[in-house]
Amino acid sequence: MSHPTPTLTLADAPPATHPSTRSREFWSGARAVLPLVLSAIPFGLLYGALGIQAGLSPAATIGMSLFVFAGSSQFVGANLVSALAPIPVIVLTTFIVNLRHALYAATLAPHLKHLGQRWLLPLGFMLTDEAFAVTIQRFEGENGTSPHRHWYVFGAELLMYLNWQVCTVLGVVAGSLMGDASGLGLDFAMSVTFIGIVVPLIRNRPMVAAAVAAGVVALLTYQLENKVGLMLAAAAGIAAGYFTEVWSANKQGERHE
């Protein structure tokens, strides 16, 4: 690395009166993500309870939040644990569910390429849907070019992270006190959450194709051993969306000629 301590050089650059100080960026990021942090609270609680009910130990339930830190994949992981899926299948499913983070990282990278690994490591580790949403909005707006802009990301990510840990622990306590809660509908809470996330995303024909293909293949394959149907269905959905998009773009190109 030709620039071992880029944060130091950056810190030296602006004068003390620079309007965008590190702490101001940090707290702006935290403030921007606050509504999303609040709406994550019920999910953190639910995840903690669901993890215990699925048969995970408190340590593993909390460990997932500490080290994986990706809400929907943690729900899916807990769900697969209760379905007795083997570890390689759970890990592979986690990989697919979290593929979207590569897209977030690729979108943010040009804005953060002035940073060294000391920054990129924690910022990458704590990257979530919520932090990405507020950060990219900031970066593409007029305040997004501050030399301290990574502190904005850090503020948003850290608040999400700490909140998720606290909620997980509280959920674990609740889940342990509940005893057997299989009749309470915790599993439906997960389904309805995913419905609320997916349906608004389905706005155009390729998205419809992705949902239909994934749904049909999932219904045909969900009883296969080891939950491999989930991966087949996900692959079918991604392919259907992608090829529908390519196909309709080609068709439009022809029409314009």
Place this chain on the structure above:
Amino acid sequence: MNEVLLVGGMAAVTFAMRYPVLALVSRVSLPEWAIRALRYVPVAVLTAITLPAVAAPDGGVVRVGLDNAHLYAGIIAALVAWRTRNLLATIGLGMVVFFVWKMVFGG
């Protein structure tokens, strides 16, 4: 189940989607087709998880009878999500419908 392996594996693949792309992408950019395909991941994965979970809630065969509260509350939640585009409203109404449906139709 070896929970260290489970959590470690999940953490490793998740981290691999986040940090390396962030660190390398200024030198290696993602190909156009990959960026396009990635946009369909959330819809494909979450639909693949949710549809069997509500259509066959006990893991057996698909049940379309009125005693399947998961299915009908799921359909109503989808309509709410479609109309309101509001996640918390979808969850709140969906859960209420689920419990009421269970009380009325059993199951």
